[in-house]
Amino acid sequence: MQELIQQLQELPDNDVLLGDSISEKYHHDWSADAPGIPGAVVRPSSTQALSETLKLCHASDQQVAVQGGLTGLTGGGIPKAGEIAINLERLNGIEELDVDAMTMTVKAGTPLQTIQEAADDAGFIFPLDLGARGTCNIGGNISTNAGGNQVLRFGMTRALVLGLEAVMADGTVITSMNKMLKNNAGYDLKHLFIGTEGTLGIVSRAVLRLFPKSASRCTALLALNNFKDVVTLLHKLTSEFSGMLSAYEVMWESYFHFITDNVDTIDSPYDTRYPIYVLTELEGGDPEKDADLFMNTLSAAMEDGLVADALIANSEKDREGFWKIRDGVGEISEFIRDTANFDISVPISSMQPFLEQVEKEVIAEVPNAKTLIWGHIADSNLHFICYTGSHDDVKAMYDIVYKVVGDFSGSVSAEHGIGVQKTGYLHHSRTSEEIALMQNLKGALDPKGILNSGRVIPKAL
Ligand SMILES: Cc1cc2nc3c(=O)[nH]c(=O)nc-3n(C[C@H](O)[C@H](O)[C@H](O)COP(=O)(O)OP(=O)(O)OC[C@H]3O[C@@H](n4cnc5c(N)ncnc54)[C@H](O)[C@@H]3O)c2cc1C
Known part of the structure; x- marks a missing residue:
């Protein structure tokens, strides 16, 4: 590797960090995966330098870990033993x-x-x-x-x-x-x-x-009695707001009250507890008309019994307060560790039976497991956390939930990707033929397997 590093150091527009100059930030992303120390961190500042870097790595069969801002949640950017990191932070602007x-x-x-x-x-x-x-x-x-x-x-x-x-x-x-x-x-x-x-x-x-930019934005935090009403309301808002519905974030009681009960700076704006909450927004082009449409549609939904209670944001401060509860997910690790974190999708029509099945199968194997659930429901995307407080239970919870995702024809990753964490679970969402095609593509475009090896797809046999 010594000779390669010297060649990389000589490239114009390149910067190579070695030894103690590789700070801890290059060792890990935001996943709970074990950090890794790269043999070097190469930081090209032009496409040409990136291209020359890869030519040299390719010629030396040197495997590389690719790094952006390292906020990934599935371990993809974490260097493995023997890898160098190529970090894009200087190719910026x-x-x-x-x-x-x-x-x-x-x-x-x-x-x-x-x-x-x-x-x-x-x-x-x-x-x-x-x-x-x-x-x-x-x-x-x-x-x-x-x-x-x-x-x-x-x-x-x-x-x-x-x-x-x-x-x-x-x-x-x-x-x-x-x-x-x-x-x-x-x-x-x-x-x-x-x-x-x-x-x-x-x-x-x-x-x-x-x-x-939109000229108007209306925001409400709604309380509902059950998931069926959440789906009915989604269809109602989608059709009434015709293309202007811009957010429909759902928080189950477990998640909502975990955040509002535990995080000092976040309080529930409701005095009563409800089974499920929806944070919704409309964005449009006519502030007066849009506000009327928003209010009238939500009032009608309340009269129909679809919405149990509603709070409308009257200021940016109100809006921020509602979103703080949704974004409070970032605070959860302050209170619980050793969690199994899911970013999955299942068809909306299957969500309720899926969650019931998950609960049944997880509890059968891990009796004291608890769950916090929220999600971008309109995108079929559920986020949830299962935990018992013991690290020993985490793998069992991943195994069970991903199997159930497969049973419901869902995806083991809705948005965070597969990285290294979920390669072993990809088969729950992709057929063996699909995985073989991915392996063929990888073999054709990167025959030496130097780019992010061992991420996303299991290695071909
Ligand atoms: C608080 C928080 C909130 C988040 N919310 C969301 C969310 O709502 N939705 C969502 O989808 N994700 C979310 N994420 C996950 C993460 O932010 C995203 O996956 C993001 O797109 C990763 O970008 P990054 O630059 O940090 O990539 P990294 O973590 O550096 O890398 C991620 C993957 O992309 C590869 N990669 C990075 N740069 C390149 C490149 N230039 N070319 C090729 N491959 C590259 C890496 O090798 C790795 O496999 C969240 C993360 C945090 C910490």
Whole structure:
């Protein structure tokens, strides 16, 4: 490795960290997986330097771990023994904002929040939004096909990327910096790199879609009596708000009251406890009309008995207070450790029986298990945590829940990806033929297996 490192150090636009200069931040992501110390951290600041880095690694059969902002939750960016890390933080910046085309061209290491703020300054929005916005990079968002809070209206990251540039395992640069919504000239190659978690190439630049800002936003925190009403209300709001429903976040009592009872800075705005809560938003173009529509629709839902109680945000402070409860998930680790954390999806029609089956099977194996449940229900995405307080129970809970996900034709990852954590569970959501095709693609594009090896797909036999 010594000779390779010397060659990497000599490349223009490159920076190589070694030994004690590799700070702890390069050892881990936000998952609970064990950290790993890379043999070196290579930080190119141009596509050319990234390409030369990969050419050298390829020639020396050197395996690499790809790193963005390291906020991933499935261990994909954590270096394994013998790997060097390629970190994109210096390949950073906005290259162009095209007002007429409503696009922004960015380098992969640009933090999501920087992109959001630049869009805002120009009178647009870039609608991808997640709690890690200040630290995660757009390259990480693209390679994980991140979801977040506005998928209901704008889709996942895949829907927000018009073009991209990626560097293949052997250093070949694929430049597909398309700016057009329509382009059917052959294979749409960008999809090889979106959501493939750095296993087929390293994203170096991207063209992103921007959208006009909404003129109005109405927010409510609703209390409901059961999940059936949650689904009926979702359909009602989707049809009444015709394209303007922008959030529909559901929090079961277990999650809602865990947060409001335990986190000092977050209180329940309700005096009574309800079985389930919905945080919903409408975003539109006419403040007065939209507010009337929002109020009238929710009043009718209350009269119909669909909504048990409702609080409307009258100020940005109210809105922030409601979202604090939803975003309180970040505080849970202060109170409980050794948790099994799930980011799964199942069809909405199966959600209630799925949760009942999970509870039945988990309790049968791990009798004192508790569950906290919330989710982006309109996206079929459930997040939940199972815990007993003992590390010894964690694996059993993962095994049981992922099996039940498979039984209900769901996905073991709705948005966080597979990383290293879920490779052993992929077969619950993908057929053996699908996995074999993924392995064939990996073999064709990275025959030496140097890029993020051992992530996402189990190795071919
Ligand atoms: C508080 C918090 C809230 C979160 N909320 C959400 C949420 O709502 N929705 C959601 O989807 N995720 C969420 N996440 C997970 C995480 O933020 C996303 O997965 C994010 O997209 C990762 O970006 P990153 O730059 O941190 O990537 P990293 O963690 O550095 O990497 C993630 C994966 O992508 C690969 N990778 C990184 N950069 C590149 C690149 N340029 N080219 C190729 N491969 C690359 C890595 O090898 C790794 O496999 C959250 C995380 C936290 C900590």
